[in-house]
Amino acid sequence: xxxxxxxxxxxxxxxxxxxxxxxxxxxxxxxxxxxxxxxxxxxxxxxxxxxxxxxxxxxxxxxxxxxxxxxxxxxxxxxxxxxxxxxxxxxxxxxxxxxxxxxxxxxxxxxxxxxxxxxxxxxxxxxxxxxxxxxxxxxxxxxxxxxxxxxxxxxxxxxxxxxxxxxxxxxxxxxxxxxxxxxxxxxxxxxxxxxxxxxxxxxxxxxxxxxxxxxxxxxxxxxxxxxxxxxxxxxxxxxxxxxxxxxxxxxxxxxxxxxxxxxxxxxxxxxxxxxxxxxxxxxxxxxxxxxxxxxxxxxxxxxxxxxxxxxxxxxxxxxxxxxxxxxxxxxxxxxxxxxxxxxxxxxxxxxxxxxxxxxxxxx
Numbered sequence: 001x002x003x004x005x006x007x008x009x010x011x012x013x014x015x016x017x018x019x020x021x022x023x024x025x026x027x028x029x030x031x032x033x034x035x036x037x038x039x040x041x042x043x044x045x046x047x048x049x050x051x052x053x054x055x056x057x058x059x060x061x062x063x064x065x066x067x068x069x070x071x072x073x074x075x076x077x078x079x080x081x082x083x084x085x086x087x088x089x090x091x092x093x094x095x096x097x098x099x100x101x102x103x104x105x106x107x108x109x110x111x112x113x114x115x116x117x118x119x120x121x122x123x124x125x126x127x128x129x130x131x132x133x134x135x136x137x138x139x140x141x142x143x144x145x146x147x148x149x150x151x152x153x154x155x156x157x158x159x160x161x162x163x164x165x166x167x168x169x170x171x172x173x174x175x176x177x178x179x180x181x182x183x184x185x186x187x188x189x190x191x192x193x194x195x196x197x198x199x200x201x202x203x204x205x206x207x208x209x210x211x212x213x214x215x216x217x218x219x220x221x222x223x224x225x226x227x228x229x230x231x232x233x234x235x236x237x238x239x240x241x242x243x244x245x246x247x248x249x250x251x252x253x254x255x256x257x258x259x260x261x262x263x264x265x266x267x268x269x270x271x272x273x274x275x276x277x278x279x280x281x282x283x284x285x286x287x288x289x290x291x292x293x294x295x296x297x298x299x300x301x302x303x304x305x306x307x308x309x310x311x312x313x314x315x316x317x318x319x320x321x322x323x324x325x326x327x328x329x330x331x332x333x334x335x336x337x338x339x340x341x342x343x344x345x346x347x348x349x350x351x352x353x354x355x356x357x358x359x360x361x362x363x
Contacts, residue, residue, distance in 0.1 A: 020145035031059065033124050035136040039109070040143035042072060047106040047122045047136075051098035059096045059133075060125045061106060064246055064261060066140075069110040076106070091261070096124070121247035121260035123276055131316055132276050132332055135260040137247035181284060243360040250359035254283045254352040255325070259361040264339065271339040272307075275348055275361075278332045279325065285326035288315065293351040293358070296337045299344050310336035322360045 013098050032050040037043055043066070051057045065071060071092065079095040081194035094106050112118055121137035242250045249258045257279050264273040274294060291311065311334065312319055320333040339345060351358035 023346070026184040031057070031124050033061070033134040033136045035063075035120065035122050035124055035138045037120075037138050037140035039112075039140065043069065043110045043112060043118050043120075043140035043142075045108050045120055045122075045138070045140070047108075048103060049096055049098065049106070050103035051101060054100045056100065057098045058127055060127065060130075061094045061096050061122060062125065062261060063092045063106070063108060063122040064120050065090045065092065066110060066112075066120050066247075067245065068114060068116065069112045069118055071108060072107040072111045074107065074351050091263075092099045110320055112142065119245050119247035121258070123260050131314070131334065132260075135258075135276060135278055135332060137249070137258055137260060139248065168291045179352070195222045199348045225274045227333060238294045241357045243362065245362050248361075250350075250361070252281075252350070252359050254287045255279045255281055255289065255350075257350040257361075259350070260349055262345075262361075262363055264345065266341070267338075271343065272310065273345055275341050277335055277350065278330060279350075279352075280330045281325040281327050283295070284327055286326050287352060288324045289321060289352055291321050291356070293349075293354065293356075294335055295349040296339065296345050297347040297349060298339060299346055301340075301343065302352045303349060304337050304339065307336045310338065 029331060030052045032052065034048045034049075034050075035045060036048075037045050045063070047061060047063060049059065049061055067090075074092060076094065078092045092108055096104060096106075098104060106122075110120075117139050119137065119139045121135060123132040123135040125132050159360075242252070244250050246259050246262060249256050251257075257277060259275055259277050261276040262273065264271045277294075279289070291308050292305040294306050296306075297303045314334040314336050320331065325331055337345075346363055348361035348363060349358055350361065
């Protein structure tokens with residue numbers, strides 16, 4: 001009896017015991033990625049990857065290269081699929097193999113073209129082409145004063161102001177000279193000398209120019225007002241909107257979104273664009289998010305909704321939209337769009353619900 005019991009116990013334990021050298025496939029709760037930054041003139045990022053499993057783990061770590069920066073140093077050197085990575089010329093990639101409960105640190109130094117904050121993100125993938133199991137992001141701020149975007153220029157600095165002022169002055173002089181009680185006599189005198197047509201033509205040209213300037217200035221505001229009036233709650237456009245680059249947490253009405261990675265690759269005569277997105281529900285109740293509200297803005301065409309089937313495949317057959325996101329829970333998912341060949345995506349729209357303002361991620 002004792003021998004039988006020991007045999008059954010060994011059989012029960014053996015399925016979870018991995019042979020030496022066999023790499024495990026971790027999930028999101030078994031791998032941690034943390035990104036930190038330092039440096040005064042150059043941005044130095046440290047990516048710490050930790051394996052929390054009791055077996056060896058094979059991963060691929062991908063880190064985005066911030067816009068407006070160039071890579072000056074890496075340690076260790078990126079491996080196969082490194083900079084530039086497949087499908088994206090703006091990332092570094094390292095193959096990483098970790099032993100049980102082991103961690104490693106990857107470093108990359110970027111030199112910014114201008115003294116501005118730089119955001120970057122890093123994700124760990126299972127194997128070479130698996131799903132992301134964890135991501136992290138941070139923003140580096142240079143030491144000393146940084147360039148600040150002061151917004152639009154004051155009204156008195158616009159190019160059109162001297163032109164419009166000149167038109168107004170000339171038109172006023174012409175009207176003052178050729179309007180009023182003496183207009184008939186002056187007009188007759190000019191007619192005798194053949195100069196009335198020139199004066200009238202000049203006034204018409206100046207007034208036409210002034211009208212063109214006024215219309216050019218009014219059209220953008222009219223278009224903006226028309227677009228605002230046409231928006232409805234079903235479009236998800238109510239309230240203010242937050243905008244930022246990749247790797248920046250952006251707060252929506254219910255969720256905090258962070259887009260960690262975006263890459264496009266040829267597929268079936270077009271392109272397949274994939275974004276790695278993390279979201280956290282800050283509401284006290286579970287909240288749904290919907291595939292048709294996660295859109296990709298493409299220059300010259302209406303925004304594209306996610307490809308539901310391709311998104312499910314990219315997440316290992318899991319429907320990331322099926323269940324609501326519980327309060328305080330962080331969800332990491334891949335979103336996929338089918339994009340025409342040659343199209344250039346420029347912005348990612350992420351919404352927590354139909355009535356949410358949404359967030360915009362500049363690509």
